Amino acid sequence: MHKMGASYSEELGETTFSTTLSNGLEIYICKKKGFSKKIGLFGTKYGSVTNDFIDITTNKRVKVPDGIAHFLEHKLFEKEGANALDLFSKMGVSSNAYTSFDQTVFYFETVEKFDESIQMLVKLIKEPYFTPENVEKEQGIIGQEISMYDDDQNFMVYFNALRAMYQKNPVRIDIAGTIESISHITADMLYTCYNTFYSPQNMFLVVVGDVDIEKTIDLIEDSINKYEVKSNSKIEKFSEEEPREIAKKEIVQKMDIYMPGLCIGYKLDLCSGKDIIKNECIADIISDMYFSRLSDFYDIEYKKGYINDTIDFIYEGSETFSHLVMSATSTNIDELEKDILEYVDKIKFEPIDEELFETIKRKKIGENILSSDSLGTSYRRVIDSIINGVNTYYDVEVYNNVTSEDIKEFLNNLDEKYRVTSKIISK
Amino acid sequence: MEVYKYSDEKFKSINISYNFTTQVEDNSIYSQFSVLGALLAKGSNRFKNQKEIEKYLSKLYGANFHIDVEKIADLYNMEFTFEFVNKEFLPNKEELLDKIIEFIDEIIYKPADWNEENIEREKEFILERIKERKDEKLRYGVQRMEELLCVGEPFGNFLHGDVETVEKIDKEQLKSAYTKLLNCPVTVLVSGNLKGYEDIDKIIMQKLSKYTINTSITSLSPNVKSNCERKYEEIKEYVETSQSVVSLGYRINGATSQDFYALTVYNAILGTTPSSKLFQNVREKNSLCYTVRSKYYRLKNLLIVFAGINNDNYEKAVNTINEQVEDMKKGNISQIEFTTAKDSILADFSEMNDLKFGVVKLIFTNLIAQKNSNSSIEELKEKIRNVTIEDVIRVANMITLEKVLLLGGGENA
Numbered sequence: 001m002h003k004m005g006a007s008y009s010e011e012l013g014e015t016t017f018s019t020t021l022s023n024g025l026e027i028y029i030c031k032k033k034g035f036s037k038k039i040g041l042f043g044t045k046y047g048s049v050t051n052d053f054i055d056i057t058t059n060k061r062v063k064v065p066d067g068i069a070h071f072l073e074h075k076l077f078e079k080e081g082a083n084a085l086d087l088f089s090k091m092g093v094s095s096n097a098y099t100s101f102d103q104t105v106f107y108f109e110t111v112e113k114f115d116e117s118i119q120m121l122v123k124l125i126k127e128p129y130f131t132p133e134n135v136e137k138e139q140g141i142i143g144q145e146i147s148m149y150d151d152d153q154n155f156m157v158y159f160n161a162l163r164a165m166y167q168k169n170p171v172r173i174d175i176a177g178t179i180e181s182i183s184h185i186t187a188d189m190l191y192t193c194y195n196t197f198y199s200p201q202n203m204f205l206v207v208v209g210d211v212d213i214e215k216t217i218d219l220i221e222d223s224i225n226k227y228e229v230k231s232n233s234k235i236e237k238f239s240e241e242e243p244r245e246i247a248k249k250e251i252v253q254k255m256d257i258y259m260p261g262l263c264i265g266y267k268l269d270l271c272s273g274k275d276i277i278k279n280e281c282i283a284d285i286i287s288d289m290y291f292s293r294l295s296d297f298y299d300i301e302y303k304k305g306y307i308n309d310t311i312d313f314i315y316e317g318s319e320t321f322s323h324l325v326m327s328a329t330s331t332n333i334d335e336l337e338k339d340i341l342e343y344v345d346k347i348k349f350e351p352i353d354e355e356l357f358e359t360i361k362r363k364k365i366g367e368n369i370l371s372s373d374s375l376g377t378s379y380r381r382v383i384d385s386i387i388n389g390v391n392t393y394y395d396v397e398v399y400n401n402v403t404s405e406d407i408k409e410f411l412n413n414l415d416e417k418y419r420v421t422s423k424i425i426s427k
Numbered sequence: 428m429e430v431y432k433y434s435d436e437k438f439k440s441i442n443i444s445y446n447f448t449t450q451v452e453d454n455s456i457y458s459q460f461s462v463l464g465a466l467l468a469k470g471s472n473r474f475k476n477q478k479e480i481e482k483y484l485s486k487l488y489g490a491n492f493h494i495d496v497e498k499i500a501d502l503y504n505m506e507f508t509f510e511f512v513n514k515e516f517l518p519n520k521e522e523l524l525d526k527i528i529e530f531i532d533e534i535i536y537k538p539a540d541w542n543e544e545n546i547e548r549e550k551e552f553i554l555e556r557i558k559e560r561k562d563e564k565l566r567y568g569v570q571r572m573e574e575l576l577c578v579g580e581p582f583g584n585f586l587h588g589d590v591e592t593v594e595k596i597d598k599e600q601l602k603s604a605y606t607k608l609l610n611c612p613v614t615v616l617v618s619g620n621l622k623g624y625e626d627i628d629k630i631i632m633q634k635l636s637k638y639t640i641n642t643s644i645t646s647l648s649p650n651v652k653s654n655c656e657r658k659y660e661e662i663k664e665y666v667e668t669s670q671s672v673v674s675l676g677y678r679i680n681g682a683t684s685q686d687f688y689a690l691t692v693y694n695a696i697l698g699t700t701p702s703s704k705l706f707q708n709v710r711e712k713n714s715l716c717y718t719v720r721s722k723y724y725r726l727k728n729l730l731i732v733f734a735g736i737n738n739d740n741y742e743k744a745v746n747t748i749n750e751q752v753e754d755m756k757k758g759n760i761s762q763i764e765f766t767t768a769k770d771s772i773l774a775d776f777s778e779m780n781d782l783k784f785g786v787v788k789l790i791f792t793n794l795i796a797q798k799n800s801n802s803s804i805e806e807l808k809e810k811i812r813n814v815t816i817e818d819v820i821r822v823a824n825m826i827t828l829e830k831v832l833l834l835g836g837g838e839n840a
Contacts, residue, residue: 013439013516034437037781083711085701090763092770094700111777140714147670148717148735151564256667259559293477294485302477308552331555359485366488369512373438373619373783427667 002217007392011365011400012372016382016392017213021221023229024201028386029216030208030378038114038209039375042121043105045204045387046197048175049320054236056196061238064193065184066170067142067177070099072190074138075130076198077106084124093117101171102318103387107379114211115219122223128194130187139182146176154327157261157424160251161325164420165267167247168240171321195230202235204386208379239320244418252423260333260425264340267418268315268322273388276317281398282410283324287313288360289407290347291326297343306336318387324414333423341419348411352404364399428613428636429643430628431800433786434621439516441619442783443527443631445507445535446791447611448499448644451581451651456503458553458588459604461496462596464505465549468494472537483530487523488512492534499795500649500726501581505608507535513620524624528634536635538605541598550596556587561666565718565735568672568834572731573724575662575830576676579653582727612644614794616787644791645798649726661831671738671835675748677826679728684797686825687725688810689818694723695768696760696819697751698732702767704751709734715744726796730826738835745831755823758816765816776808 002019016030048069055062077084077097088095088108095108106125108117149155159174166172207216246267271279288294291311301307311328330336371377385392449456474480484490490511497504511527514520539545561567570585577583617627657678682690698705698721709719719734736744779785790800
C-alpha cells in the first residue's frame with residue numbers, strides 16, 4: 001500500500017489520487033469512470049525557458065543553446081533505430097510529446113494496451129540514446145517544424161508580443177529555437193540536460209482514465225524501480241533578472257497572408273502558483289463579461305464589421321513571467337486596437353454589472369461539467385496544478401469563490417505603461 | 428425527419444445535432460448557405476442579436492450551440508449542434524430540456540427578418556473567409572488539391588463558394604435558400620447521457636418535426652460522376668513563406684463500396700501513423716519534413732498526400748512519396764506494417780465510444796455511405812480484421828497519380 005492523497009470535486013464528481021514514490025516521482029491518477037481510453041503522461045518540470053543551470057554530473061554552470069529542451073523531447077522519443085511514436089504505433093497505441101516554457105511531457109493514449117504502454121513510456125524516458133548521427137538527422141526535421149511555425153501567423157503574433165514584453169526572459173525565444181541555434185546542439189549537451197532535469201524528483205507521471213489506482217501505482221513503481229537513480233540533488237537554475245519595463249512598445253511584422261492579426265500584451269507582477277491559477281480563472285471570466293458575444297463591446301465592434309471571431313483574453317504565468325494577452329483577427333486592425341484600448345481604460349472605472357457577473361459564474365459551473373466529458377480537460381488541469389503547486393481542483397474552487405472585487409482589481413492592474421502591441425499584416 | 432439516439436452514462440451532458448443535407452444542384456448553394464448559416468447563428472425572431480442568444484444560453488448553465496457548414500463529398504450539410512448538461516449533475520437538478528427545445532425551435536424555424544445591413548455584414552465576413560483561405564498553407568494545399576481533382580463536381584467547390592456569387596447575394600436569394608434548407612432531409616442525432624431523457628427522441632419528433640418533409644438522407648448520392656479530363660498535371664502556386672507545401676492527388680479507379688476496408692488499411696500503411704511508409708521514409712530516413720500524411724476520401728475515391736518541405740527538396744520529396752505508393756503496388760508490405768496499420772485503425776474505432784457524438788456520427792456516416800444505419804463499431808472492426816495483405820495489394824493497384832501541387836517558390840522558401 002502507498003501513502004495516498006486524494007482531491008475530490010463535488011461539482012465534477014471526479015477524484016484525483018496522488019502519491020510520491022520513494023525515488024521522489026510524483027504520481028497523479030484522475031479516475032474517469034466508464035471511459036475506455038486511458039492516457040498516460042510522463043513529464044518533467046523543465047521547458048524552453050531554462051538554458052542556464054548547474055550540470056548535475058560535473059557541478060559546473062553551463063549555458064545551452066536555445067531550443068534544446070524541445071530538441072531533447074524529439075531525441076528522447078527515439079531509440080536505437082526506431083522512433084518512439086513508431087514503437088507505440090506498432091503496439092496499436094498513439095503517442096506524442098510537447099515542450100512548453102516550463103514543462104516537457106510525453107504521453108500515450110490507449111484503450112487496450114495500458115500496462116505495456118506505461119512500461120514502454122518509462123523505458124523510453126529512462127533509456128536515452130543520443131548519437132552525433134541521430135542528432136544531425138533531427139536538425140533537418142526540427143528545421144521544418146521551425147519553418148512551419150514561422151509561417152503560422154497566430155503563433156508569430158503571440159511570440160512577437162512576448163518579445164515586446166520581455167527584455168531578458170527566455171520566454172521571448174521560440175520554444176523550438178532557431179535553425180541557427182539548434183545547429184550547435186550536440187549529443188553531449190543533450191545528456192547534460194537529460195541528467196540534470198529528468199531525475200524522478202523533477203518529474204511527474206499522470207494517468208487519466210478508468211484504471212485501478214493501487215495496481216497502476218504498483219505498475220509504475222515496478223517499471224521505474226528497474227532504473228537506478230543517478231542523482232537526486234537539488235536543481236539549480238539561473239536566469240538574468242527581468243526588468244519590470246517592457247522591451248518594445250510595438251512589433252509589426254509582414255507576412256504572406258490576407259487576414260491581419262493583433263495581440264495586445266500587459267506585463268504583470270510575478271505571483272504565486274495559487275494566484276497564477278486564480279488569475280487564469282479571473283481572466284476567463286473577464287473575457288466572457290467584457291469581450292465575448294455577451295458584451296456590448298463585442299456587439300459594437302461586430303456591427304462595425306471589425307470582428308467576427310472571438311477576442312481572446314488570457315492570463316499566463318510562471319515562476320519567471322506573468323502577463324495577459326488579448327488577441328483577435330480583423331481586416332481593420334488599427335481601428336480595432338484603438339477601440340480595445342479605449343475600452344480597457346473605460347471599464348476599469350465602471351462599476352461591475354453584478355447581474356452579468358452572476359450569470360457568468362452560473363455559466364462556468366455548466367462549462368466545467370461539460371468539459372469533464374473529455375479526458376483532455378482532466379489531464380491539462382492535473383498538470384497545470386502540479387506545475388503551480390496547488391490542489392488539483394483549485395480552479396473549480398476559484399470559480400465558486402471569485403468576487404466582483406477580484407475582477408475589478410485585475411482590471412486595475414492593466415497598466416498602459418506595461419502594455420505592448422504586436423501586429424501581423426499583409427505583405 | 429429521422430432521429431437517432433445513443434446513450435452512455437459516463438457522460439454528464441447531452442448533444443443534439445440537427446443535420447440538413449442536400450444534393451448540390453447549383454454551385455451557388457455554397458455561397459448562399461454560408462451566408463444563411465451565419466445569419467441564422469446571429470439571431471432569430473425573438474433573439475434580436477448574439478448578446479441575447481448568449482445571455483439565454485449562459486443562464487442555462489453554459490449550454491451552447493453552433494452552426495457548421497460542410498461538404499460531405501458531393502453533398503452539402505448544414506449542422507446545428509446544441510449541448511447542455513443533464514439535470515442530474517446540476518445544482519437543484521434544474522431541468523433545461525424545455526428551454527433547449529424552445530431555443531432549437533427559435534433558431535432553426537423562426538428566423539429574424541434580416542435587413543440589408545445584417546445581410547451585407549455577413550456577406551463581408553464570408554468574403555473574408557474566402558480571401559483568407561490561403562493563410563494556412565498546409566490546409567490550403569489539401570483543399571486546393573481536392574478542387575483540382577474534382578473540377579466540375581460539387582466537391583470541387585470551396586466550402587464558402589466564390590467572391591462573385593457572395594457579392595450578388597440579396598434577401599430574395601436568402602429567403603429561397605432558407606426554404607430550400609427546410610425542404611432538405613433532416614437527420615437528428617442525440618447523444619450523451621440520456622438517463623432521465625429516455626423519451627427525448629419522441630419529444631423532438633413531436634415538437635420539432637412539424638416543419639419538415641419526409642425524404643431521407645439515404646436517397647442522396649454523395650458521389651456525382653463528372654466528365655472532367657483525368658490527365659496528369661503539375662501545378663505551382665507562388666507563396667512567400669519559410670516552408671513550401673507539396674500535395675499529391677491520386678485517383679482510386681474502379682473501387683467498390685466493399686473496398687472501403689482494404690483502402691482504409693492501405694491508407695494507414697501509407698501515411699496515417701508514425702509507422703507508416705511516408706513517416707518512416709520521407710521524414711525519418713530522409714529528414715525532408717516534419718509533417719507528412721495521407722488522407723483517404725472514401726466517398727470520392729481519392730487519396731491526397733501532403734507534406735511541408737524545404738523548396739529545394741521539392742523533387743526529392745515528390746519522388747520519395749511516389750516511391751512509397753509504387754512500392755505498395757509491387758506488394759512490398761511487411762507483416763509488421765500491415766498489422767500496425769490494422770491495430771491503429773482498430774484502436775481509433777475503440778476510442779469512438781469515448782466521444783459524446785462518436786457513435787451517432789458513425790450512424791450518420793453509414794446512412795450516407797451505405798444507405799442504412801447498420802454496422803456497429805464491432806462490425807466495422809471485424810471487417811478491418813478480415814482484410815488480407817492481398818486485398819491491400821489489389822487496391823494499391825487501383826491508385827494512379829493525377830496531380831502534383833507545389834505552394835512555394837518565395838524568396839525564403
